[in-house]
Amino acid sequence: MTGDPPPATDDPAPGPPAGDSTDSAPAPRGRRRGRPPRTESAGTRDRILAAAREEFSARGYEKTSVRGIAKAAGVDSALVHHYFGTKEQVFEAAIEVAFAPALNAPHAVADGPVEGVGERLTRFVLGVWDNPTTRAPLLAILRSAVNNETAAAVFRRLVAAQLLRRVAAQLDLPDAELRAELAAAQIVGTAMMRYVIKLEPLASADLEQIIARVAPVVQGHLTAP
Amino acid sequence: MTGDPPPATDDPAPGPPAGDSTDSAPAPRGRRRGRPPRTESAGTRDRILAAAREEFSARGYEKTSVRGIAKAAGVDSALVHHYFGTKEQVFEAAIEVAFAPALNAPHAVADGPVEGVGERLTRFVLGVWDNPTTRAPLLAILRSAVNNETAAAVFRRLVAAQLLRRVAAQLDLPDAELRAELAAAQIVGTAMMRYVIKLEPLASADLEQIIARVAPVVQGHLTAP
Incomplete structure (x- = not known):
């Protein structure tokens, strides 16, 4: 103490x-x-x-x-x-703290013109993954969520309610939640292939090169007609 | 026997x-x-x-x-x-059989005009995920690969060498492998959010609606200038 x-x-x-x-x-x-x-x-x-x-x-x-x-x-x-x-509640509290950097993502979306939202969100989330200190807890959450239904439910609750719904709320489009989820799918899929499965050449590629490729796709999911 | x-x-x-x-x-x-x-x-x-x-x-x-x-x-x-x-070799043999449907993906890419490659690949892979019988072994592979470095290496070897490199070979572009990996990231990320994490509304959305959203993105990764 x-x-x-x-x-x-x-x-x-x-x-x-x-x-x-x-x-x-x-x-x-x-x-x-x-x-x-x-x-x-x-x-x-x-x-x-x-x-x-x-x-x-x-x-x-x-x-x-x-x-x-x-x-x-x-x-x-x-x-x-x-x-x-309970253990579930300890888990939720622990990942909520681990998620704290990611929970700033809605602000990254809000600050600035809507044409740049894809790049800001991509840069923000991949930046969190690219930093070993902030990556470790995200990786732990992902591992737990993929393997355990209780952990998946906690992940779903936090990611859906606290992150994606807040991103979606700023889009002001009728299918904003689905858009936010498909954008998240591209970013999380990229993080998984690069940092977890470590597929090459993706794993060793320069982060800026990856952001340049992924950001327009995320932008499209979020705002394309 | x-x-x-x-x-x-x-x-x-x-x-x-x-x-x-x-x-x-x-x-x-x-x-x-x-x-x-x-x-x-x-x-x-x-x-x-x-x-x-x-x-x-x-x-x-x-x-x-x-x-x-x-x-x-x-x-x-x-x-x-x-x-x-060894256990690793049993795993590799088991997932190679489980991967058999997915290993047809390069053919799905090859058959038909290049403008439709995104839709064919997306439809094919999400179709494998959408079928509970073919989903179960893929889910097992994903779970193992996310949790264990040996399993991740087997996944990497199979996915990279047998699937993505063959997709990439048919693109005839200098950065074809990175393109194939980013396309795979969108598809695998979508499958994970929809079938593993079960985020809503993505999890309950009609498969055709998801294909209609994801296919152009995959097409862009694979063939956009």
């Missing part, structure tokens, strides 16, 4: 989604149990979240246990349950 | 890739051990392959064992090793 908690879990998105704003303070989504926290130490909470990300990354959703997370964080399992609830 | 082996493992592609054509008969890639088979029963071999597909589908690469495959096929582990070799 450190006395100097880092502020790493602050919500990076200026506008939290509706339904989470009943408190004046940003409420951590993971803590859903009724009783108030007795030892509200941001340091401990962050340490558990960091351990959870490590465990889910290394083992995937199915093989990770609350007990293993607690052990890695140096706390009792009961404290993990106290802060987050 | 049935006396009437089904011809399910015949090579569906008329032209096997270079390096596999030293025998006049189509040589099963999986059998690489030196000694000749004593009990060359296509029925037994097919039964082991079917069991292997089932096991890899249900458990993924890491959790599947040669022993488990042997048990599911009702044979001794030694027989599995005899026919196929």
Whole structure:
């Protein structure tokens, strides 16, 4: 238990989604149990979240246990349950933090002219994948979601509700959600082939070259008539 | 041991890739051990392959064992090793059979005018994904490849060498391989979002609607200037 908690879990998105704003303070989504926290130490909470990300990354959703997370964080399992609830809820809280950079994508879409939305979104998301530090948690989420229905549901909820719906809302087109999903399919498919399967020449190609190829396609999905 | 082996493992592609054509008969890639088979029963071999597909589908690469495959096929582990070799080689043989429909994709590309290549390829691959019978083994391969480096290498080898390089060879463009990979990224990404993550509205959309959206993008990747 450190006395100097880092502020790493602050919500990076200026506008939290509706339904989470009943408190004046940003409420951590993971803590859903009724009783108030007795030892509200941001340091401990962050340490558990960091351990959870490590465990889910290394083992995937199915093989990770609350007990293993607690052990890695140096706390009792009961404290993990106290802060987050079930394993699914720990997972959701951990990937929500991991997703924080990606959740800025709607802002990347909003800032600037609509003709550049494809490039901004592509550059943003592939940039997150290209950075090993931000790639690791995304890879862990993808692995878990592909292998486990519970993890897929969490992924679906976060990606659909928090990311794609917000991108779609800014398009103002009747089929905006399908457009956003097909654009996401191109970007996620590219990330998977490049960073997970590592197909060549895609894996070694210059990122700018890939963005130059993918961005017009994403633009087309989002805004073409 | 049935006396009437089904011809399910015949090579569906008329032209096997270079390096596999030293025998006049189509040589099963999986059998690489030196000694000749004593009990060359296509029925037994097919039964082991079917069991292997089932096991890899249900458990993924890491959790599947040669022993488990042997048990599911009702044979001794030694027989599995005899026919196929290591677990990696059983996996490769199993996914090669599972990939058989997808390996017809280069022909789908070749047959017809180049302006329709995007639609033919998209229709073909999404059609394989849309059929639950042919989807199951692809899903198993994807799951294994995302989770295990050995399985990813097998996937890479098969997809890159047998599928994408053959698509690329028919394009006759200097960057044909990168084009084929980005086209594949759109198709595989769409399949993943629709059939694995099950994002809505994409998951419930009519297949023809999806093909109509994705095909022009694939066409653009493959042939646009």
